[in-house]
Every structure is written in structure tokens, then in C-alpha cells.
Amino acid sequence: MSWQxxxxxxxxxxxxxxxxxxxxxxxxxxxxxxxxxIVWGLGFAPEDFKQGNSYRIIYIHVPAAFLALAGYYIMxxxxxxxxxxxxxLSFVVMxxxxxxxxxxxxxxxxxxxxxxKPTWGTYWVWDARITSMLILFFLYLGVMALSxxxxxxxxxxxxxxxxxLVGTVNIPIIYKSVDWWFTLHxxxxxxxxxxxxxxxxxxxxxxxxxxxxYLFYAWVLTLxxxxxxxxxxxxxxxxxxxxxxxAPTKA
Amino acid sequence: MQFQFDSLASFFAMNGHxxxxxxxxxxxxxxxxVLAVTPVLRQRKLRREFQQQLRQEEARRRAAAxxxxxxxxxxxxx
Numbered sequence: 181m182s183w184q185x186x187x188x189x190x191x192x193x194x195x196x197x198x199x200x201x202x203x204x205x206x207x208x209x210x211x212x213x214x215x216x217x218i219v220w221g222l223g224f225a226p227e228d229f230k231q232g233n234s235y236r237i238i239y240i241h242v243p244a245a246f247l248a249l250a251g252y253y254i255m256x257x258x259x260x261x262x263x264x265x266x267x268x269l270s271f272v273v274m275x276x277x278x279x280x281x282x283x284x285x286x287x288x289x290x291x292x293x294x295x296x297k298p299t300w301g302t303y304w305v306w307d308a309r310i311t312s313m314l315i316l317f318f319l320y321l322g323v324m325a326l327s328x329x330x331x332x333x334x335x336x337x338x339x340x341x342x343x344x345l346v347g348t349v350n351i352p353i354i355y356k357s358v359d360w361w362f363t364l365h366x367x368x369x370x371x372x373x374x375x376x377x378x379x380x381x382x383x384x385x386x387x388x389x390x391x392x393x394y395l396f397y398a399w400v401l402t403l404x405x406x407x408x409x410x411x412x413x414x415x416x417x418x419x420x421x422x423x424x425x426x427a428p429t430k431a
Numbered sequence: 432m433q434f435q436f437d438s439l440a441s442f443f444a445m446n447g448h449x450x451x452x453x454x455x456x457x458x459x460x461x462x463x464x465v466l467a468v469t470p471v472l473r474q475r476k477l478r479r480e481f482q483q484q485l486r487q488e489e490a491r492r493r494a495a496a497x498x499x500x501x502x503x504x505x506x507x508x509x
Contacts, residue, residue, distance in 0.1 A: 207467075214463075218456065223442060224432050233445035236452050240459045283462050291455040298451050381432075400466045407470040410477050423481040 190267035192409040193418055199402050206399035213392030220385035228382075237295040239386055242369065243393035244287040248316060249351060251281035251397060255323065256348050259341030269405075271337040272412060274344065275327050276404035280397065282320035289313055308361035312354040319347040333412065 221239030228235035255277035262270040292310065293303040304310070327340035358367045369378050369386075378386070413419045421427055436442040445452050 222452070222456065223434050223436065225435070227435060227446075232448055234448040234451050236445070236448075237455045240455060244459070280466060283466055287459055287462055290458050294451050294455045294458075298448055396463065400470075403467065403470040407473050407477075410474060414477075414481070420481070423478050425481075425485055 190269045210395035217389035225385045234298040239389045241291040243390045244284050247393050248285040256344040259344040272408050278323045285317040308357035309365035
């Protein structure tokens with residue numbers, strides 16, 4: 181079996197050239213789904229009989245929390261691939277995933293707090309789910325800080341990949357927190373193994389928003405990765421030519 | 432499927448939950464826009480800085496060429 185594709189996949193140049201064709205599709209589909217989902221969730225989905233209109237926050241809170249977790253997997257797995265196979269590109273993806281994940285975790289925490297006020301009567305409690313999400317936020321910030329803390333780029337790559345891997349213990353805790361410590365946060369609305377506790381009229385806009393957030397994530401991760409490639413590969417000839425340097429003339 | 436509110440005013444009010452709902456959605460839109468715009472701005476900055484660096488390299492090369500040329504003429508005069 182030829183491993184050529186695997187090595188090509190690890191090449192920043194190959195990724196930069198291929199991904200420019202994906203960008204408009206990813207971005208267009210993400211913006212379309214997000215705008216449909218937002219209008220649907222805000223104006224057309226029925227009101228919740230218990231929580232009233234505040235429940236409409238679910239359409240951004242749940243997708244953001246989904247992606248905050250999925251983004252952590254992506255970051256940690258990229259870090260692991262970088263450590264094992266020394267792929268340049270995977271460390272770049274890991275670094276790019278950290279601020280995006282932090283932003284999505286922040287959205288989940290912020291919308292959760294604002295939703296908590298009319299529903300639970302408080303912005304913040306030290307509930308198991310909320311606390312473990314806060315730890316996730318700090319893990320993302322930690323990876324960001326550690327990756328920039330070394331003068332040698334490779335040392336920053338390795339150290340932050342290790343931190344990301346160690347931090348994965350937090351992920352099952354987040355998933356299980358609502359079942360292990362039944363405090364304030366409600367259990368999962370969407371379940372893979374059994375019927376969801378949500379009406380179809382509310383489920384469809386929610387799944388639209390989740391799909392929109394996934395596509396948005398893929399789009400933005402590609403954008404950030406490409407930018408970081410230009411930054412890190414600034415001395416290579418192909419980046420110099422891309423940025424407007426004249427092609428080398430053979431003397 | 433139909434619009435759930437009788438008027439635009441009641442849509443904004445959300446039955447008293449308006450501030451919470453709109454604050455959440457506003458924050459989300461803001462964060463998503465920042466996520467999408469920052470790499471574009473950073474690329475533009477990289478390009479600008481690189482162009483500047485190119486111009487400096489070019490100027491240095493020209494200065495060096497001029498220096499060696501004047502040196503050669505000076506040697507020729509002697």
C-alpha cells in the first residue's frame with residue numbers, strides 16, 4: 181500500500197492549495213444553515229410550555245457546546261498525530277483549533293449563564309456540568325498560552341499537544357456530569373441511543389443549527405489553519421511567491 | 432409552520448425574556464464574526480509586512496550594487 185497520500189496530507193503546502201477550493205462551499209453552506217436556523221429558532225419554533233421564550237437560547241447553546249467538545253477532540257487528536265508521526269500540518273491544526281474551541285466554549289458558558297437567570301433564577305452555580313465546561317475553557321486557554329510560550333516553535337508544539345492530550349480526561353466527565361451529579365443542569369436533550377426528549381417542531385431547527393455550527397467550525401478552522409501556515413512557512417519559496425515575491429530567475 | 436408572534440414588538444419583547452434571548456444571540460453573532468474575520472485580517476497584515484520586507488531587501492540590494500559600481504570606477508580612475 182502506498183503511503184504517499186498520508187505524507188501529502190501532512191504537507192502544509194498541499195493543504196493550503198487544496199483547501200482554497202473548499203472555502204467558499206464551507207462558508208456558504210455554514211452561513212445559509214445558520215441564518216435559516218436562527219430565523220427558525222427565534223421566530224417559527226413554538227414556545228416552550230415550561231420555560232417560555234427563554235428556551236430559544238437552546239438553538240445556540242447546544243450547538244456551541246457540541247462544537248466546544250468536538251473541537252477539543254480535533255485539537256487533541258491533531259496534537260497526538262503530530263507527536264507520533266511528526267506531521268507539520270497537524271500541529272498547525274492543533275494550534276488553530278485552540279482559540280476557536282475557546283470561543284465556542286465561551287459561547288456555551290455565556291448563553292448558559294444568560295439562560296440560567298430566567299430559568300433557574302441565577303447566572304452561575306458550581307454545578308458539575310458548568311464547572312467541567314469552565315475547566316474545558318481553561319484547558320483551551322492553557323494550550324494557547326503554552327504553544328506560544330517557547331522560543332522554539334517545535335517545543336511549543338510538543339508541550340501544548342501533551343497538555344491537550346492530558347486534558348481529554350475532562351471530556352467524558354463533561355458528558356457524564358449531568359448523570360453522575362444530578363444537580364441543576366438538565367440531562368441531555370438529544371441522545372444517540374434512545375428517543376430524544378424534544379418535539380420534532382423544536383428538533384428540526386436545532387439539528388439545522390448543529391449542522392450549521394459544524395460547517396462553520398470546519399470553515400473557520402480551515403481559515404485559521406491557512407493563515408497559520410503562511411505565518412509558519414514564511415521563509416519557504418512557495419509562500420514567498422504567494423505573498424508577491426518575484427519568482428527566482430535562473431542566472 | 433407559522434410565525435409565533437403577533438407583532439414585531441412582541442417578537443422583540445419575547446414575553447419578558449427578550450433581553451436574555453437577544454443578548455445571547457447578539458453575543459453569538461459577535462463571536463462568530465470575530466472568528467471568521469480575524470484570519471482574513473491577519474493574512475492581509477502578513478501580506479503587507481512581507482511586501483515591506485521585499486522592498487527593504489530590494490533597496491539594500493540596489494545600495495550594495497551602487498556601492499560596488501562606484502568602487503569599480505574609483506579603481507579605474509586610479
